[in-house]
Each structure stands twice: as C-alpha cells, then as structure tokens.
Amino acid sequence: MFVALKSEDFDPERRVDAFQSAAENICKLQITPAEDREYRSQTMIAVLPDLVLADTSHTACTTLRTSELAAETGDNLLIHIPLAGGFEICQRGGDTVACGPGEVYLDPTEVPGIATFAGARANVLYISIPRALVAMAGAVPDTGLRNVTALTPQWRLLLGYVRCLHAELPHLPPEQATHCAAHVHDLAVMALGASRDAAEVAAGRGVRAARLRAVKDDIERNLVASSLSAEWIAARHGISPRYIRALFAGEGTSFGDYVANRRLLMARRMLSDPSQAARSISDIALSAGFGDLSWFNARFRRAFAMTPSEVRAQARKNL
Template sequence: MNTLSLRASDFEPGHRVAAFQDAVSSMCKLDITPADPETFQSHTEIGLLPTLMTGQTMHSACTVVRTPTLAAETGDNIMLHVPVKGAFSMHQRGGQDVVCGPGQIYVDPNEMPGIAEFGEGRTEVFYVSIPRGCLQSSARGLNAVMRDTAAMTPQWRLFLRYAQSLHAELRLLPPDQALQCAAHVQDLVVMALGAANERMEIARGRGVRAARLKAIRDDIEQHLTSTELSVDWMAARHGISQRYIRSLFAGEETTFRDYVAVRRLRLVHRMLTDPACSGLTVSEIAMSAGFGDLSWFNNCFRRTYGRTPSDIRAEALAVAFSRN
C-alpha cells in the first residue's frame, strides 16, 4: 500500500521552510507558516488507501491554513483530527472557534476553508480521512458534530486504537486485507457517530453491520436495472471488500446474487401484471429489469412464483380487461 513521509528536516537548510511549505501545499492542500522558521519541526507519516487515509503528525508551533483555493482542490472527504499530545485551535467557515486537545476529536469537512493554530511545544495529532459517501448512513450524527469537537467516548477510543494499528501495519498488509480493515474503520466511525445520537439506527441497537447492509440495499434499489450491478461493482462503490458484502448477506441467509434476483423478479412481476406494459414481450421485460440470461431468469421465475411468466401475465391481463 502507498505510504508517504514528509519531514521538514529532509530539505536543505537554506531552503528548508520554503521547500517544506511547497510540499505541504501540494500534498496536503494546506498552507503552513512556522512560528519560528529557525527551530521549526514537522513530521507527517501518511497511509493511503482508495477509501481511507491515515496520518500521524508532529508539529512545533505554527499556523496551518486551508484557503478557499486549496479547499476547492480537496475531495468530498471527512477528516477526523485526534490530538495525542498537546492541543490546537481551529476555526472553519460556518463553525465556531474551538480548542481541541487529548480526550477530544474534531470533525472537519475537507472542502471547507479554515485555520488551525498549533501552540508552543510539540503537538502530535492522528488523522483519518474518509469519503463522505461512506458515512451516509450516519448523516444525522455526522452533521451534529461537523466543524466541532466531540468527546472521546468508548466508541471513539475503539475507532482510534484500530485506526492507529492499521496505520502502523499498513505497508505490511496485502491489498485485500488492507481494504477490509479500512471498511472496519469506517464501520467504527459509523458506530461512534451513531452512539452520539439516539435517533441513529446504530444507537437503536441494530449494529454497524445492519447500517452497512441497509446502505447497500438502498444502493441496489437505485441501480436495480443496471447491467453493471454486481458484488464487485458494489464493493468498489462502498469502499469495502467483496467478502464483507457476501458476509452481510450470508447473515440474512441469502446471497448478494439471490437478493438482487428476488428484487428484479418482483419488478418483472409488477410489469407483467401492469396493462401499461402489455406491448412488451416477456423477454423485453426481463432484460429491462436487469436479467441478462433469459434461461436463468425463466428458471428463477418459475421457482419463485410456481408458474411461467406468460401464465402470470395472461391471468393478470384477463382480470384487468374483464373489469373494463
């Protein structure tokens, strides 16, 4: 997996601060101004995955700014700032002036300009960046803490320890296992956000897996007729492994393929019994619902409804016409 290291001390002494500033602006979309250029120290270790970024940083006193121009270059991610040592102050557009120290977490919408101040001494912060779409099942809980600090609850501590462990081992993990661990981090964030808001599904006791499964089912409904719909396509969209998706549906005593087939069969059944669709052939209806293999479709339909599609259509249309 991709890991990056950025140290102020790696640059030539005569141009150290300017070169470091250019690197931070390019890589992190931030402007950084040391309080004392002569003694300034900074070290950042970054771990990169398609659906997750982790970072461990150390700064001496400095000001860090995300300008509107730099903010526009960032993705639609949520950055979680967790002070490990020391503290920082933060102000983002639309938020309040806050101070975040150990025992707290700051929730940062990356696309929002802001300014952070790191005080005297050594400040250490752990960061996790997650695509906003991966947290859609926790939208209410997320909005409640956006551009603000939250207390370090047991749920947030569990997230932090797991994310720090993943960060430490990232370069040694096979890609598929790293992606699976990234999904676990996302789930722990969902759980932590839900625990802060009783209205959330997770806080009502249905669990992280239930929230994840609901998000995938909702996505299936939105793309039910798409020929692209498959377990690998869905895994890529949600930033999780195919194995994890299969385990979610196995917990419901079904498979991803069978669940999609059932939803498509119900759509076909509705169309077959709708007089407005009487001009379409059974094959056309099946194809429009996303079935590519007509033989498999016919077998599934008979197994589910106990009759052929033509029989279901003939009976429903006869009833409809008899009423007119």
C-alpha cells in the same frame, strides 16, 4: 501506499520554503511556522481505498486552508484526534474552538479554515473518509461538524484500531489492507452515531475486530495471571463472557485454546533461551501460567510435535 513528509528531508538552506510547498501540494494546507529555524514536522500518510490516515507531529505553527485549497480536497470528513498538545481552529460557518487530547474535531474538508498549534510539540492523528460513506448511514448530522466532541469509548475503539493499522499497514497484503479500511469505516460510523441498521452492520465487522484486538492485547498483558478467564476479561471490558467467546469462535478457536497457545509459545521461548537453562521444566510451566504439569506436557507435545525436554535439548545443540 505510504507517503512520508518530513521537514528534515529538505535542504537546510531552504527547508521551510520547500516543506511549505510540499505540504500545500500533499496536505492542501499553507503552513506558517511560529519560528522558522526551530520548526520541525513529520507526517506519515497511509492511503487506502476511500481512506487516508495521517500521523503528524510538529512544533508550533499555523495552518491555513484557503478557499482554493479547500476546493481541491473533495467532499471528505477529516477527523482530528490530538494525541499530544492541541490546537485552536476556526472554519467558515463555525466558532473558534480548542481541541486537545481526549477530544475529537470533525472537519468538513471542503470548508476553508485556520488552525493554530502552540506549545513545543503537537501530535495529531487524522482520519479522512468520504462523507458519502458515513452520511448514507445517517451518522454525520451537520450540527456535529466544525465542533469538538469528547473521546468516547466508541472513538477510543476507532483510535486504537487506526493506530495499530497505521503501524502494521506496510506488512499487510493489499486485500487485507482493503478489508481493514472497511473496519475503519464501520468504527467511524459507530463513533459518529449511526442509524440502527448501520450500527448493526458495523458491529458485525469493525467493532468486533477492534474489540477482539483490545481483548487480545489485554490477554497478552495478563497472560500468566491465575485469574485470567473469559469472565475476568469480560468484566474488565464491560461485555459479556458469551460475547468474548463469540469473538474467538469467529476466528475458529476458543478463548481457552487461544490463551493456552499463547502460554505454550511463551514456555517454548523460555525452554529455548540459554539464560533459562538452569530452570526446571516444571518451574517454566508454572511461570507460563500452567498449573497442571501433565496437562502442560501433553498440550505442548500436541502443539509442537516435541516434548519440552526435546525442545530444550535441541536448543542446546544449536548453541
């Protein structure tokens, strides 16, 4: 389920008051803009089983979680990850700390507190997880709460996966969205510092999913590079070639087949593009990363049940 909370959606005559009321009801926060007339805020909230994700962007303001509002939040861990701008925050039992891009703040939501956002714009990603889910893994020591920590590689894996999930969630079937929520739980456990057993479980699900996505993104950026190989990608990501191959084996394919299929799709798009009509098939094959034309032709026909020249001819007929 998605909830959009945008200041621009309210009547300009009472925009700030109406937005403040909605934010208090949905986010359990009292928001005081630094400047009423200039205040702008947008929050996109995704609600999944035992997981809430929110991407918030707003101008300068102060947010207050009173004791009464804190009591309505439940026993959750709220992870703050600033993407732009930053904030100062003080929760009962903790010090006033500053958190900006490259850092993470761990917020026990049942604790009252106040945060101040300065500057022209702040953009923060929030991840809310029941504390029981991560505490059972020994991943949330009390000393880690109400504190700022560095954005480690483990946190970056979580951040990358959550941002992708937040964007793609409207297009996912419910059962797949639930599966993805479990990935987020596992990645959070890893980032927070799990017990050995919990870490091994997470490595088998969430971390593998995030690793695979990061590897695929890197392949896409370097799809036509002659140096592209499992060994080259593994070195860039600080993992072993064997682990790279295992990630793709888990999807029922291989690294080589995945790369070849992505390159074949690229070649087919170019063969169907009228602006590429003057280029030879061999030139297109080379530009898509294929060095052996006969292998390209055989693989292309097997993938699409048509030769490259037949695909080009069909595209011309459809003009």
